[in-house]
Amino acid sequence: MDRPPTMEDVARLAGVSRALVSIVYRDAPGASDATRTRVLAAGNDLGYRPDHRARLLGRTRTRLLGVTFDVRAPFHGDLVEVLYSAAEAAGYDLALSAVAPSRGESRAVQSLLDYRCEALILLGPQLSPSALSALAESQPVIVIGRKVRAAGVDVVRTDDKGGSRLAVEHLLSLGHRAILHIDGAKFPGSAERRTGYRAAMRHAGLSPFIQPGGRTEADGSDAAKTFLNDSPPVTAVTLFNDRAATGFLDTIRQSSLEIPRDLSVVGYDNSTIAALSHISLTTVAQNTTALANQTIAIAQTRLTDPNATTAAVVIPPTLVLRSTTAPPRSAGCTG
Amino acid sequence: MDRPPTMEDVARLAGVSRALVSIVYRDAPGASDATRTRVLAAGNDLGYRPDHRARLLGRTRTRLLGVTFDVRAPFHGDLVEVLYSAAEAAGYDLALSAVAPSRGESRAVQSLLDYRCEALILLGPQLSPSALSALAESQPVIVIGRKVRAAGVDVVRTDDKGGSRLAVEHLLSLGHRAILHIDGAKFPGSAERRTGYRAAMRHAGLSPFIQPGGRTEADGSDAAKTFLNDSPPVTAVTLFNDRAATGFLDTIRQSSLEIPRDLSVVGYDNSTIAALSHISLTTVAQNTTALANQTIAIAQTRLTDPNATTAAVVIPPTLVLRSTTAPPRSAGCTG
DNA sequence: AACTACTACTAGAGCGCTCTAGTCACGAGC
DNA sequence: GCTCGTGACTAGAGCGCTCTAGTAGTAGTT
Numbered sequence: 001m002d003r004p005p006t007m008e009d010v011a012r013l014a015g016v017s018r019a020l021v022s023i024v025y026r027d028a029p030g031a032s033d034a035t036r037t038r039v040l041a042a043g044n045d046l047g048y049r050p051d052h053r054a055r056l057l058g059r060t061r062t063r064l065l066g067v068t069f070d071v072r073a074p075f076h077g078d079l080v081e082v083l084y085s086a087a088e089a090a091g092y093d094l095a096l097s098a099v100a101p102s103r104g105e106s107r108a109v110q111s112l113l114d115y116r117c118e119a120l121i122l123l124g125p126q127l128s129p130s131a132l133s134a135l136a137e138s139q140p141v142i143v144i145g146r147k148v149r150a151a152g153v154d155v156v157r158t159d160d161k162g163g164s165r166l167a168v169e170h171l172l173s174l175g176h177r178a179i180l181h182i183d184g185a186k187f188p189g190s191a192e193r194r195t196g197y198r199a200a201m202r203h204a205g206l207s208p209f210i211q212p213g214g215r216t217e218a219d220g221s222d223a224a225k226t227f228l229n230d231s232p233p234v235t236a237v238t239l240f241n242d243r244a245a246t247g248f249l250d251t252i253r254q255s256s257l258e259i260p261r262d263l264s265v266v267g268y269d270n271s272t273i274a275a276l277s278h279i280s281l282t283t284v285a286q287n288t289t290a291l292a293n294q295t296i297a298i299a300q301t302r303l304t305d306p307n308a309t310t311a312a313v314v315i316p317p318t319l320v321l322r323s324t325t326a327p328p329r330s331a332g333c334t335g
Numbered sequence: 336m337d338r339p340p341t342m343e344d345v346a347r348l349a350g351v352s353r354a355l356v357s358i359v360y361r362d363a364p365g366a367s368d369a370t371r372t373r374v375l376a377a378g379n380d381l382g383y384r385p386d387h388r389a390r391l392l393g394r395t396r397t398r399l400l401g402v403t404f405d406v407r408a409p410f411h412g413d414l415v416e417v418l419y420s421a422a423e424a425a426g427y428d429l430a431l432s433a434v435a436p437s438r439g440e441s442r443a444v445q446s447l448l449d450y451r452c453e454a455l456i457l458l459g460p461q462l463s464p465s466a467l468s469a470l471a472e473s474q475p476v477i478v479i480g481r482k483v484r485a486a487g488v489d490v491v492r493t494d495d496k497g498g499s500r501l502a503v504e505h506l507l508s509l510g511h512r513a514i515l516h517i518d519g520a521k522f523p524g525s526a527e528r529r530t531g532y533r534a535a536m537r538h539a540g541l542s543p544f545i546q547p548g549g550r551t552e553a554d555g556s557d558a559a560k561t562f563l564n565d566s567p568p569v570t571a572v573t574l575f576n577d578r579a580a581t582g583f584l585d586t587i588r589q590s591s592l593e594i595p596r597d598l599s600v601v602g603y604d605n606s607t608i609a610a611l612s613h614i615s616l617t618t619v620a621q622n623t624t625a626l627a628n629q630t631i632a633i634a635q636t637r638l639t640d641p642n643a644t645t646a647a648v649v650i651p652p653t654l655v656l657r658s659t660t661a662p663p664r665s666a667g668c669t670g
Numbered sequence: 671a672a673c674t675a676c677t678a679c680t681a682g683a684g685c686g687c688t689c690t691a692g693t694c695a696c697g698a699g700c
Numbered sequence: 701g702c703t704c705g706t707g708a709c710t711a712g713a714g715c716g717c718t719c720t721a722g723t724a725g726t727a728g729t730t
Binding site for chain 1: 685
């Protein structure tokens, strides 16, 4: 349980200088194959691992990207995973800092700065545009999943308007005409998804029909109760996200309506819950891999090219077909 | 966008030595109040923040605790949050390393070791006891939420046996006699929960009745189908966790059975989903705050007292009453 | 006046690396 | 035989801090 071995220890055991050990461990040119294996053997013997902090101290570039994420958002978890792979491929390391009710976002950001991250990647941040701009003055700041306009801040997000359009077009192709949208109130993305729905309906010559909703299962369930009570003449519903859709489905399934026979339902996010066999929700999937890759790419150009301009990348979503959508009953009779 | 200011810059601006700046920023004795404010003012002017890595390099103690967690487990998210507060209170910093399908556990651990964390906190690790023991040779290793016996490894977990007992006793007190347990197959905690159920039933002079299950919503839903098909003569069900219980409820509610009138259901974990109004699941809650505090406390004694013995702390869970449990119909008639 | 005691400060080494500027040996080229 | 180039290696400074040892300067004691 004594302190971990240092480069000095390895050098002594292998009978070489510290610099040579450094060369070997960095895979840099300047050492013969024979010594290379000898040094590595010595290192292995001692269980040596280079001290990451010391290594970084000397270099100007830390190759460290700081990421803040919400510990409670499953979608952030998915993103973090793909960010790891994307960062690794580009030769960067990731430092994670969690945001939680008891740990504010600026707190999370500060701790990342203390570790001298070269760039900040913020997942769905709540910080004000001005706060974001202030941060962007000292290092690149990339926001994922929120449509913000802040000077010097790069944004990578899903085309939510297009996502809603996908959902509506899918329902139209099945023969639906009366399509309701249950929105996500004031939450990030809600406005775009609502707009996309409205535009797609208008484009098809139909009138949009919007019911207020929310983002949780409970909101979806409440919306279902209102829906059952009002029983509007619609054959399909698109919802703000999968969580709301799940709550909606749960309540609808307890009524006399059968899904998808009497009502088609489309969610948004393609969260793990949507894929579960007993839910099997048709939904709009965000392309997390593309989001992550674009983010790392932006970070990289920002860090290498000092006069790169602010980027705003929009990733197209895709539709995932499952079993909550089908042609409307009337269409089935007529067709 | 130039490199961040160093202690040297602050010292020059304030007209003092680097050492004095260090003293001021560490809040160490040895500086007059006048210089203290002067130095801090200079630091503020330059936007100075001490470089965390450099600071740690010189010290033997890094006061850094490494945490591995599963990015997809909501319960881990809750734990990480409370760990942050507990660590901060004890003067420690947390380094997070995510475990995901594409990023194995040993990988996550290695990256923490590269940052010279003083101790490793592993949330529900899948590593073998021998791998854990090997890790524990170079620094303290504390496992949360998994009952493992590995030399030198500390364990902090919830009393799952007691948790199951709580669930059963609650149902007994409502008047249930025929109680089924749907287990969690081979997943961590399943064995203890099953044993606890069995013991509580035997203690009440009743014969245990166990149906195989799993840990996901889909598993719960499947179990419900089997249940409806077999229609065993039971009035209450306890499940491995909330996710399975949710799937179970979802499917049961589509049948003619009404909950809790015809069947009482108890989950496990008190996850956020259990609290949602349309689910409102009676469940066994793990005390995350206690788990986190105990973990940090153990880390601290391990790091300060070289001959501390291996700790195994078991935290009692509590029962959260919601609306999926009620007296059995027969009891209602007889009582 | 000489001693200690204390406060306020500084010089400089050291943490574990990387990197520049060497040294040294050896063979090729003229 | 001399330079020159090259591959293999080393010395030592430096990254941004902390910490030990030490220096002034002031005040209190006898």
